[in-house]
Amino acid sequence: MSGPGTAGAVETEPASARAGLGGRYARLWTASTLSAVGDGMSLTAAPLLAYTLTDDPRLVAGVTTALTLPYVLFGLPAGVLVDRVDLLRAMRGIDLFRGLLLLTLAVAVALDRGNLLVLYICFFLIGTCETFFRNASQVIVPSVVPRKLLVDANGRLLAAQTAGNEFVGPLLGSVLFAIAAAVPFGIDAASFLLSALLLSSLLGVRSAKPSTRRTGGPSTSERPADLPAAPGSGVDSAGPVSATRPGLLADMTTGARWLLRDRLLRGLALAAGGINLVLTAGLAVMVVHAHTVLGLGSIGYGLLLACQAVGAxxxxxxxxxxxxxxxxxxxxxxxxxxxxxxxxxxxxxxVGTGVGLALAAAACAGVTWDVVVVALRQTRIPRPLQGRVNSVYRLVAWGAMPVGAALGGLLSTAFGTPSVFAAGAVLMTMIAACLAEGARRRWISDPR
Known part of the structure; x- marks a missing residue:
């Protein structure tokens, strides 16, 4: 699954030749875009399918919980493992597995064998794969484009992911689900298999290979010249290279210790966790809210999700x-x-229009948060620690997602879906008050 991205502009073509990014980048861009569109279709169709199987908001929210739970369970090791494997081969294998998994789900739904347990297992496995794939896809870009074009390459990639995952995918997914419930999952399966085929064509690109030593990590000779030094590998862009690295647990512990010592980023990670808890709680029950409160059908629900992409x-x-x-x-x-x-x-x-505008505003705010916080993380975290510290940061920030999904389902069952958004408003007001106090103390511009 393609992860949510922050994009500068939505493009419908790679235009790699015009930017001098080359054919290898065009294949990577196409693979990512195909996968993102398929993802958006499945992530829209899954809650709709769950709602046809049960009207219990807790069980419907279970789909989102299953998808996001791997962020908590595997976020830290995934952030470290991307430095220890052959990325392209791993990414191709993940896409092949996800394609076969979604194809199996599509067949099960078509044969009326799709139940909630199958849906939970499928999306837990999808989320597990995505936890690794999202980290790997960010690391592989410097292997296929010159360093001076990284900003342009990343911008185009994230733009395509946003357009596919949050706009084109949800619209197509909701329309196709209304025609046949299995179709969105089948097309997502095809997108993963095509993505794997395109990644196979890039296997000649040199990427970091796993070390045969027990300590793990790429050796000096195994790191491609155009790939930046891996966090924790002992490599500095201007310094000597270490042939060995600490074990997996030691790498994770180092990142956690650094984040705990930095008061600013520690506070921002906790605030991001609170924000993600609120957003995921609302998203988990949005399909129920759209049907029962707003009176919308499957296509209307897809349009609501597309409003978020417009805001982003x-x-x-x-x-x-x-x-x-x-x-x-x-x-x-x-x-x-x-x-x-x-x-x-x-x-x-x-009213659907009012809710759509609210979702667009929330997405706009979320991108603004990323503009500030990502830059702070890039400038405050030492370069050799970026991967490890960011994986711990994501654990805190994304770890709240399955909690939010579960709480959203429980609140919705007890008090109705509007109560989820009422509770979210209260928590976001508290976070705003804490941030306002931090702003008064100039905790970013004058940290002490």
Whole structure:
């Protein structure tokens, strides 16, 4: 599954030749785009399928819980393992496995054998694969484009992922689900298999290979010249290379210790966890809310999800200007306040248009958060520790997702879906207040 991305502009073509990115990048871009569109279809169709099997919000939210639980269980080792394997071969294998998995699910749904347990197992395995694949896909780009073109290459890749995963995919998925429930999963399976085929054509690209020593990690001779030094490998861009590296547990512990000592990033990780808890709780029960409160069908639900992509693309232009105008601290306060207001709107406005606008505003705020926080992480974390510290940060931030999905289902069952967004508004207001206090103390511009 392609992960959510922050994009500067949505492109429908790689245009790699124009940018000088080359044919290898074009194949990587195409593989990622195909996968992203298929992902968006499946991630829209899965809650719709669950809702046809049960009207219990807890069980419907279980799909999101199953998908995000691997972020908690495997986030740390995945962040370290990307430095220890042949990335392209691993990515191809993951896509082949996911393609066969989704094909099996499509057949089961077509034969009326798809039940909740099958759905949970399938999406838990998909989430497990995605936990590794998301880290690997970010690392592999420097192997296929020159270093000076990394910004352009990453921007095009993330733009395509956002367009496919959050806009084109949900629209197609909801329409095709209304025709036949198995079709979105079948097309997603085909997208993974095509992606694996395209990745196979890149196997000549040199990427980091696993070491045969027990300590793990690439040796000096195994690291390609155009691939930046792997975090934790003992490699500095201007210094000597170490032939060995610590064990897996030691790598994870090092990242955790560094993050715990940095008060600013530690606080931002906790705030991101709270935000993700609120967003995932709402997303987990949105299909129930769309049907029971807003009176929308499958296509209407897909349109609601597509509104988030519109907000994200709009934010790509707005966010940098807003951050420059307000500064980092005040921009983060605005993010939390906007998300609180969006939850109030979904809570109190039982109209599809109003909810769509609220979701677009929340997505816009989320991209603005990334603009500030990703830059802070890139500048504050030492380069050799980037992979390990970021994996710990993601564990805290993404680890709240399955908790939010489960809580959303429980609240919705007890008090109705509007209560989920009411609780989200309260929690986001508390986060905004904490960020406002941090802004008053200038915790970013003058950290102590």
């Amino acid at each position: 693309v709009f934010a790509a232009r707005l966010a940098p200007r807003l951050v420059r105008r307000l500064g980092d601290e005040q921009a983060l306060v605005c993010v939390a306040a906007t998300m609180a207001a969006a939850n109030v709107a979904v809570w109190l406005v039982p």
